[in-house]
Amino acid sequence: MWNLGKFEIKGKVVLAPMAGITSEGYRKYLNTFGVDFAVTEMVSDMGLIYDNDETLSYIKYQKSDVLTGVQLFGSKPENLAKAASKALTINPDIDFFDINMGCPVPKVTKTGAGSALMLNPINCGEIIRAIKNVTDKPVTAKIRLGYNEVNFMEVINELEKAGVDAIAIHARTRKELYAGEPHYDLIKDLRNKMSVPLIVSGNIYTLDDAINALNITGAEAVMVARGGMGNPFLIKQIKTFYETGQRLPNPSFLEQVTFCLALAKSLIEEKGEFGAMRIYRGIAPKFFSGFANAKILRTILATSLTTYQSLVNILEEFKNNLI
Ligand SMILES: Cc1cc2nc3c(=O)[nH]c(=O)nc-3n(C[C@H](O)[C@H](O)[C@H](O)COP(=O)(O)O)c2cc1C
8 A cells, every 4th residue: 555645556557657648548448458547648738738639638527436647748937837727727636736747759858847856956956845736636747867977866856845745756867758768777776766656657457467576676566658669468467466466377368359349348438430530540450469369450450440340350351361
């Protein structure tokens, strides 16, 4: 049991924020596998301030049984604070705010936001203070090892001084983007050097990845990101292991078919069939990446998905070995 501000958290697995992926429909389905909390896609502070329709749609989600935080990105404490207050007037059910201090995308970093914030640790602290001044909801930060140089400890110290409620760290620098091995060696025993709960992120694809990351760092929880895309059962494997010590076997092909169809339904409910299937061409093939002889299936899913029925047909055909 650990605390995220006023909330008690029982388990050790949370759903990472992923722009373009962790929408309400995606979270709703993955949450059913036992997520302890989830974070929205990143939301622009200026988009909220200027009432951008798409930005507003990210925060207008229905109350969930699973704690849900809104991830904000921006560079100026006063704008982020304004955006947080406004978000709460639009959706009072937001459970907490997370501040994006890790995004490596140039469109974001050139405005001083995302991972560029790590170049100025004092400003990172100011951002947390400013948001804490306008809300009593917990405020967390998601950082990387550093921008070009590794400086996470300095950033963590400023965040803690400012009263941050928890910190998630992606064990790569900005310049490493999402590639290569994350550097868990650099955050060995990190939790011992900190005063707030720690969540770790980076290549969590299997139960053993999660166990190793938690053992090395002493963190309270792991964040499931790309590893959960096409493998939501990973969340249940991690949850079950830490609750009972039991290692659940990986899902069968037929179980993956069931999960794949269910997530598609949840996305369609949210985005309509056209919008959901466009995104699903990038997600559906991942459900079958661990299966020998499924290469053709993956290619067909990536190129030919148009409707829910087309998904059903493709999976049926493959199940029956007609391809
Ligand atoms: C498509 C995609 C979108 C992402 N969007 C965000 C985001 O909006 N905010 C954020 O803090 N991290 C974002 N991330 C980073 C993930 O939350 C996570 O830290 C990173 O992918 C490392 O974990 P993994 O190696 O297990 O995928 C994104 C990652 C991916 C792959």
